[in-house]
Amino acid sequence: MDAQINDELKKKSTPGITVFAPTDSAFSDLKPGTLNSFSDQQKAALTQFHVVPTFLTVSQFQTVSNPLHTEAGENTVEFPLNVVGNGTQVNMTTGLVNTTVDSTVYTDGQLAVYEIPQVLLSQGILSPQAPAPAPLPPKPKKATPLNSAAPSKSTTVSVDSSGAGGLPHYAPTAVSIGVAVLAALSLSL
Structure with a gap:
């Protein structure tokens, strides 16, 4: 034992x-x-x-x-x-x-x-035991308003013209406007 x-x-x-x-x-x-x-x-x-x-x-x-x-x-x-x-x-x-x-x-x-x-x-x-939840990231002090003078990032979309169905391919550094808006709204709450 x-x-x-x-x-x-x-x-x-x-x-x-x-x-x-x-x-x-x-x-x-x-x-x-x-x-x-x-x-x-x-x-x-x-x-x-x-x-x-x-x-x-x-x-x-x-x-x-x-x-x-x-x-x-x-x-x-x-x-x-x-x-x-x-x-x-x-x-x-x-x-x-x-x-x-x-x-x-x-x-x-x-x-x-x-x-x-x-x-x-x-x-x-x-049953495998569930892992402990990951710690939450620190909360930023203040959200930057969307219309501020801070530089903005835009979504970059390229279309594959090789005939692969015309599906858009998002650049790896692109930030989705929808995600940014949701994040800004949740931080201001």
């Missing part, structure tokens, strides 16, 4: 932890390159999605409220984990993966580790 995630789990004041541990073959069953294609954020979410911040016994899976909240977050739309037990078998679903709990690896009243035959994947793990 990642050291940072391990440190975060130690800080939790909740009563116990439940971990769903996929087998080695569960990871082998993933499409080749899947884990290598994940960003660090996706890898952390994958690990956290296998951890419930509450100690749960097999018998508690019969009465647990679904979806379970995992360490991946409170967003049960992106990280849905539904667990249903019937006393002898525990079924799990994430919307993308349906699996069962194979066995109890470890339990001591504070920590429960259950072996599962598949890696729990969710839409929140597979």
Whole structure:
């Protein structure tokens, strides 16, 4: 388990932890390159999605409220984990993966580790995280009026006479009058 995630789990004041541990073959069953294609954020979410911040016994899976909240977050739309037990078998679903709990690896009243035959994947793990929005450019102090003595730029249009449909080609340094007017109006507001 990642050291940072391990440190975060130690800080939790909740009563116990439940971990769903996929087998080695569960990871082998993933499409080749899947884990290598994940960003660090996706890898952390994958690990956290296998951890419930509450100690749960097999018998508690019969009465647990679904979806379970995992360490991946409170967003049960992106990280849905539904667990249903019937006393002898525990079924799990994430919307993308349906699996069962194979066995109890470890339990001591504070920590429960259950072996599962598949890696729990969710839409929140597979969806690339949106990048942070770019900072806004600084706002100019005052817009220059359109009728000022400042030099103006005009649109330069050339027409291709080679018979390519007569479509206009705009010079790279040209400034569209419409865009300039909109920009001036928005800056004066």
